[in-house]
Amino acid sequence: MKITGTMRALDETRGAVRVEDVYDTDIQDLWTACTTPERLSRWIAEVAGDLREGGTVRAVMTSTWTGPMRIEVCDAPHHLLLTSQPGTDEEAQIEAWLTVEGAGTRLVVEERGLPVGGLHFFGAGWQVHLEDLGRSLASDGPAHVGGWSEQAPAPAWRRRWTELTPAYEDAVVG
Numbered sequence: 001m002k003i004t005g006t007m008r009a010l011d012e013t014r015g016a017v018r019v020e021d022v023y024d025t026d027i028q029d030l031w032t033a034c035t036t037p038e039r040l041s042r043w044i045a046e047v048a049g050d051l052r053e054g055g056t057v058r059a060v061m062t063s064t065w066t067g068p069m070r071i072e073v074c075d076a077p078h079h080l081l082l083t084s085q086p087g088t089d090e091e092a093q094i095e096a097w098l099t100v101e102g103a104g105t106r107l108v109v110e111e112r113g114l115p116v117g118g119l120h121f122f123g124a125g126w127q128v129h130l131e132d133l134g135r136s137l138a139s140d141g142p143a144h145v146g147g148w149s150e151q152a153p154a155p156a157w158r159r160r161w162t163e164l165t166p167a168y169e170d171a172v173v174g
Contacts, residue, residue, distance in 0.1 A: 005127050007119040008174040015116040015173065019126040020108040022101050025137050030098055030105045031077035033137060043136040043143045044129050056086070062132065062144060062154040063125055063161070069094070107133070120168035127168075128160045 005019040023030055033039040037047050049057035053074045060066045072093075073081035080096040092113035099106045109130065114122050132143035144154035153161075 003127050003130050005123045005168070005171075006174065007123050007168070007171060009116050010112060013116055014113050015119045016110055016112040017114065017119055017123040017126055018108065018110040019123070019130050020106060021130050021134065022104045022106045023134060023137055024104050027077045027098050027100050027105045029137075030107060033133065034080065034096060034098070034107070035074070035076070039136075042141060043132040059084075060148070060150055062129070062148045062157040064148065064150055064153045066150045116173070119173055120165060120171065123168040123171070124161050124164035127164055128157055131160065132157065 003019055003021045005017065007015060007017050009015045025033075033043070035051075037051070040047055043062075045059040045061040047057045047059045047069075049055060049068075051057060051071070053071050056068050056070045058067070059069055067085050069082045069084045070086045071080075072083055073079055078098050082094045084090075084092050084094060092111055094109065094111045096110075097106075097108045099108075107130070109126060111122060111126065135143040144156060146155060148154040148157070
């Protein structure tokens with residue numbers, strides 16, 4: 001498993017990060033891991049709310065990011081589009097595409113609308129999330145046994161994020 005992460009400026013103040021990897025599982029299993037509360041809580045976030053297209057959920061991510069996300073598109077098992085912090089100055093979009101690749105499934109995640117000066121933080125964060133997804137799929141269980149909260153990130157997530165951030169900081173923003 002090799003995660004590819006890129007960052008690009010969309011304009012002078014906002015940018016995007018994109019990460020992708022191929023997982024050794026079928027598309028339906030990966031879709032379920034990315035869209036059901038039980039499976040999401042194994043690797044990225046505790047979510048609750050209106051889990052349908054047009055609905056809003058509240059997420060507490062392993063990084064401590066907490067807030068609302070509106071489900072804009074839910075085209076199972078290929079495409080998911082969420083708006084985080086809808087209607088605020090911090091609004092961003094998170095989009096995921098799943099495609100069959102050989103015996104596995106490719107997941108591409110892009111988050112747009114992020115502050116250009118902080119793209120490296122988000123790039124490192126999304127890489128850790130995808131690594132956590134891989135561990136969760138491989139073990140069929142949680143990537144973070146100790147849990148996390150709005151105040152405290154998952155310890156292993158934080159360690160890996162801290163380790164990756166300098167490489168993303170040194171990377172070229174396209």
